[in-house]
Amino acid sequence: MKILIKQxxxxxKIVDILIKDNLISEISTTINDSEAEVFDARxxxxxxxxxxxxxxxxxxxxxxxxxxxxxxxxxxxxxxKEAELSSQDIYNGxxxxxxxxIKSGTVFFADMYWHHQSIIKAxxxxxxxxxxxxxxxxNLGKETIKExxxxxxxxxxxxNDLVNIxxxxxxxxxxxxxxxxxxxxxxxxxxxxxxxxxSETQKEVEDSIKQYGMPPVEYLNxxxxxxxxxxxxxxxxxxxxxxxIISQNKSIIAHNPCSNMKLAxxxxxxxxxxxxxxxxxxxxxxxxxxxxxxxxxEMKFASLLAKVHYQDSEAGNSDEVFKWATINGAKAMGINxxxxxxxxxxxxxxxxxxxxxxxxxYNTISNIIYSSDTKCIxxxxxxxxxxxxxGYVEGEEEIIEIAKTYK
Amino acid sequence: MKILIKQxxxxxKIVDILIKDNLISEISTTINDSEAEVFDARxxxxxxxxxxxxxxxxxxxxxxxxxxxxxxxxxxxxxxKEAELSSQDIYNGxxxxxxxxIKSGTVFFADMYWHHQSIIKAxxxxxxxxxxxxxxxxNLGKETIKExxxxxxxxxxxxNDLVNIxxxxxxxxxxxxxxxxxxxxxxxxxxxxxxxxxSETQKEVEDSIKQYGMPPVEYLNxxxxxxxxxxxxxxxxxxxxxxxIISQNKSIIAHNPCSNMKLAxxxxxxxxxxxxxxxxxxxxxxxxxxxxxxxxxEMKFASLLAKVHYQDSEAGNSDEVFKWATINGAKAMGINxxxxxxxxxxxxxxxxxxxxxxxxxYNTISNIIYSSDTKCIxxxxxxxxxxxxxGYVEGEEEIIEIAKTYK
Numbered sequence: 097m098k099i100l101i102k103q104x105x106x107x108x109k110i111v112d113i114l115i116k117d118n119l120i121s122e123i124s125t126t127i128n129d130s131e132a133e134v135f136d137a138r139x140x141x142x143x144x145x146x147x148x149x150x151x152x153x154x155x156x157x158x159x160x161x162x163x164x165x166x167x168x169x170x171x172x173x174x175x176x177k178e179a180e181l182s183s184q185d186i187y188n189g190x191x192x193x194x195x196x197x198i199k200s201g202t203v204f205f206a207d208m209y210w211h212h213q214s215i216i217k218a219x220x221x222x223x224x225x226x227x228x229x230x231x232x233x234x235n236l237g238k239e240t241i242k243e244x245x246x247x248x249x250x251x252x253x254x255x256n257d258l259v260n261i262x263x264x265x266x267x268x269x270x271x272x273x274x275x276x277x278x279x280x281x282x283x284x285x286x287x288x289x290x291x292x293x294x295s296e297t298q299k300e301v302e303d304s305i306k307q308y309g310m311p312p313v314e315y316l317n318x319x320x321x322x323x324x325x326x327x328x329x330x331x332x333x334x335x336x337x338x339x340x341i342i343s344q345n346k347s348i349i350a351h352n353p354c355s356n357m358k359l360a361x362x363x364x365x366x367x368x369x370x371x372x373x374x375x376x377x378x379x380x381x382x383x384x385x386x387x388x389x390x391x392x393x394e395m396k397f398a399s400l401l402a403k404v405h406y407q408d409s410e411a412g413n414s415d416e417v418f419k420w421a422t423i424n425g426a427k428a429m430g431i432n433x434x435x436x437x438x439x440x441x442x443x444x445x446x447x448x449x450x451x452x453x454x455x456x457x458y459n460t461i462s463n464i465i466y467s468s469d470t471k472c473i474x475x476x477x478x479x480x481x482x483x484x485x486x487g488y489v490e491g492e493e494e495i496i497e498i499a500k501t502y503k
Numbered sequence: 504m505k506i507l508i509k510q511x512x513x514x515x516k517i518v519d520i521l522i523k524d525n526l527i528s529e530i531s532t533t534i535n536d537s538e539a540e541v542f543d544a545r546x547x548x549x550x551x552x553x554x555x556x557x558x559x560x561x562x563x564x565x566x567x568x569x570x571x572x573x574x575x576x577x578x579x580x581x582x583x584k585e586a587e588l589s590s591q592d593i594y595n596g597x598x599x600x601x602x603x604x605i606k607s608g609t610v611f612f613a614d615m616y617w618h619h620q621s622i623i624k625a626x627x628x629x630x631x632x633x634x635x636x637x638x639x640x641x642n643l644g645k646e647t648i649k650e651x652x653x654x655x656x657x658x659x660x661x662x663n664d665l666v667n668i669x670x671x672x673x674x675x676x677x678x679x680x681x682x683x684x685x686x687x688x689x690x691x692x693x694x695x696x697x698x699x700x701x702s703e704t705q706k707e708v709e710d711s712i713k714q715y716g717m718p719p720v721e722y723l724n725x726x727x728x729x730x731x732x733x734x735x736x737x738x739x740x741x742x743x744x745x746x747x748i749i750s751q752n753k754s755i756i757a758h759n760p761c762s763n764m765k766l767a768x769x770x771x772x773x774x775x776x777x778x779x780x781x782x783x784x785x786x787x788x789x790x791x792x793x794x795x796x797x798x799x800x801e802m803k804f805a806s807l808l809a810k811v812h813y814q815d816s817e818a819g820n821s822d823e824v825f826k827w828a829t830i831n832g833a834k835a836m837g838i839n840x841x842x843x844x845x846x847x848x849x850x851x852x853x854x855x856x857x858x859x860x861x862x863x864x865y866n867t868i869s870n871i872i873y874s875s876d877t878k879c880i881x882x883x884x885x886x887x888x889x890x891x892x893x894g895y896v897e898g899e900e901e902i903i904e905i906a907k908t909y910k
Contacts, residue, residue: 156862157863159862159863159865159870159874160863160864160865160866160869160870160873160874161865161866163821163866163869163873164816164817164819164820164821165816165817166815166816166817167816170816192859192862195859196859196860199859199878354807356811357807357808357810357811358806358807358810358816358873359810359816360810360811360813360814360815360816360818361811362811362814363811383874386873386874387869387870387873387874388860388873388874388876390876393800393803393876396800397804397807399765400761400764400765400804401764401811403764403765403766403767404763404764404767404768404769404770404808406767407767407769408573408767409571409572409573409574409577409765409766409767410571410572410573411767412571413571414570414571450903452599452602452603452606452899452902452903452906453603453795453877455563455566455599455903455906455907455909456564456566456567456906456907456909456910457567457907457910458566458567458568458910459567459568459570462567462570462794463566463567463794466567466570466765466793466794466795467566467567467790467793467794467795469795469797469800469876469877469878470860470876470878471606471876471877471878492859495859496857496858496859496862499859499862499863500862500863500864502862502863503863503864503865
């Protein structure tokens, strides 16, 4: 299976790109290959697509359900509504989320939720890369916890290229140290990623200090569950020492600026994290606290929030933020993509250079981050296959029709 | 000329809307009118479009030209580039900006720039409402200042329905008290709006206190140039007393959250302004400091910035922010629109209810602000005429082709 992309703008050059199976096999000024299916990319730019490092995809069903409320009123409303959702609902919600992600140029997401089997099914059907966090909390009860481990053990053997799982203890206020350690040991034994919410709110930090005598990152480090396969979602309120701990363990920070702003959780200290060479990646969080899965929008929020927070227009540099949204996530997840070079897996995002939002084009990346939105996205390729071609995703009408029945 | 809009979602009801000439003549469950041109609006919602209360439209030509730089390096680069722009460039840049505004649902903008004749020409040709600020600065020299007043006197008599002008002294650090007063008196005599940058940066406030012994709003009040036809762009650093002065004078605040974040100017204190019942409206500022003219995006930034700033998820309420972007601007400018009722001028924005970003639809306004982007916009009507119909704006290809020559 070969696809020949003709005349695409890659950085500042017009090139042809040959895709063989799932790999970028050649990039050159002119490539001819009579066996390849040709994709005419005149008037398109190609960039790496996005790797959304923290979300709860199926919560898309709760978009707009409870707005502008205080955190605990919001949580109570959401929890009540969540309790009503069946496996079929979760499947429908995940498909809606994946459709939104593809349409906004995302080819990978790190998820955390219940009903993981429905989520996995939706991902496999739609061809997107995903790491599905199997969620753990003490109040699930021993039986469900055991079932989750059994499922994870089973699934981790299937060795699916694109859809994998992680062990995801929810947060330090819902999981005790024993459960965290049990989850971590299981993850190690089965070579799985480990994904948790951490240091999202000031209250969580205060409670951690009260209960454990130390802030959240120090606490998780003290029980030995941090390493380079640990995704830490949020990390809003880190001390200098905690940033250092994260860096030493090579753990992965998933920064969610929109959610942190919308829920008034606070501002992630990106400069501190960069100073300590932490791995910073970007996530959208779930659609009930954002309410969008667009990584283009998330990049602009990440950049502008840093600028206003540090009172410095040089902060939140667009090239840096672009890395958070692309290669940093791919690298952290061990995906051989996130940049467009020969030998990499073919994850590609095609941008319409003819859209008014891309004019004039002094700086393609800055135009994408600060000006463009999903209207500028033409096509999305994941691992050598088109998930969207010229704006169309296979089966989108059915997904929308089903989604419309929720409200 | 009659247009019959069939089966559109207005708030929570499906209705028909009859447009006669430029007015909304009837809203009812079913309307039949064999003479009217029918617009099938099944699967569309209708909302008021946006009134962009502060921008420099032609600076769209400088989008992405100088990014992530310190304020003064940015300003120097921009000024140098601006000096090279001809009247024809300004005309081309304004057309590009208007295209972007129409595509993002905006039917009115308050502008401030040089080469006003080119800007006015572009507005008149493209059918958008606008108030074009004729810009004044001491360093223009007496001759140019006189020419500007002469032009303003002349144009203010032409009485164009949609395109008007205002007198726009640039800022307190570029215009002295005498020029401000001269501008204000001229505006009063000719019944024109008055538009100025005010209290944008901390430095401006400090300099004002040093030079005039008081902060910027107090200073302009002391020289008697504030009233209900005064648009004050930015108002980032107001004291309690200054918010009160703005309220007493019924002056119009144009809040530009993206620009204030991107240039690291600071955070407008919307709660203080609301406490004093100030008139708050929304603007995008120019495309060299945003870099987008989308009011949908601006609303999300306004809301989320307020939430994180006040550490309160109830701040930046979506219904309130929606008013800033719509009816508050229309009302402030004396435009009989900004809400959809019989007797109002027909300014209408049609949103695609079938887009994945609008699913599920618990709350249309919240979906538009927090989830949608310009991809969800189907059609835009201004004063009874379609500026965009099903995604297409007359002449858009030519505008883009010309824009592409800049870089």
